[in-house]
Amino acid sequence: MASQHDANDDDALPPELITTFNELKSSLLSHSLPSTLTALKAGAPAWYQDPESGWGALHYAAEWGDEAAVKAVLDAGGVWNALDNLGNTAADIAISRNEQGVYELIRDAGLRSELLLHLLAQHSALTVADPTPAANIDSFLSSHLVFHTDGDGQEVCSVYVPSSEEGEEKQVEVGVMMAWERVIMQETVDLLSSSLLGGGKDLRVLNVGFGLGIIDTLFQSLSPVKHTIIEPHPDVLAHMEKTGWANKPGVEIRRGKWQDVLLQGEGEGEKWDIVYFDTFSEHYSDLRQFFALLPKILSGPRARFSFFNGLGATNAVFYDVASRLAEIHLLKLGLSTHWVQVWVKADVLEAWYDSRQYFKLEWYKLPICSLRAA
């Protein structure tokens, strides 16, 4: 999730607005609520970011820790996800100062804004306008993938994407799947299967996205009678063939994107007891479209669903907002979500030999979802 509003990309601010911003900033720095309210009422730009630090009024209000001031700045147009020059949002400042109430005010403003944007089906902070294989499915499916072991001995499936990072045009490695996620996959399978009474007899499992086959290997240990894997990438399919996946017990490989396999009518009425979703280069809108299939494809209230929860995972507040957004959308479809925190700090620290870092947090929020009893 990138900063939604880079305020200072716009035309230079008229001098009178800079003056009112400076008044607002001084009011916040001197912890004066009346003069903060006066400055905002006079039209001080709550969205503007000081070019030197990248701080906007919301950063100053969060540092002060006054909930009334934070609320006033948000109401006046303070931008919940604006990043300062060090990459921190106002909510990050609130966390660092242990201001839980302020943090929640800003996070909830973010959640409301995301819900509204999704309601209006418009561009949101969860959608990245990126035509490269990292964020565009057609471009990803026509890219060559490399299965290899990185310089730290980690098994990785990578794609290389053009990037102009640090002003230089180059190809950057992006992990489609990396072995550091094994701890997440293991915990996911343990939690998904622990709900199954009778040890999961006649278990039917659906996994969307094969990658390195880590989760599918773990699913095999549950001895499912039916183990459906949906996978569209030719290089991954070739890798699956080479490693004998077509002949494993219960395995049926459906070649294609989940959109083609599950929305095309063939397989109508098919149900599974465990469903897992972990694709690549897709957006939140795709995940949400998949959510809508769940009431039809989950076998009943004992069935469980989980997905790789990686959206917004480069910043704690974006991650919190993205997770709650998913929970609300699932709830609207009749699914409740139980969150389990998985400590991944040690795995994440060592994981990025040559690859772009897509997960920067210490805790992974693992969702376990089930149909609510009618």
Ligand SMILES: C[S@@+](CC[C@H](N)C(=O)[O-])C[C@H]1O[C@@H](n2cnc3c(N)ncnc32)[C@H](O)[C@@H]1O
């Ligand atoms: C992150 S990897 C999955 C890793 C897997 N969970 C594991 O344990 O190794 C993502 C996989 O999703 C596949 N994929 C991407 N888009 C897809 C789509 N629309 N439908 C199904 N699979 C997709 C990719 O080709 C890739 O193999």
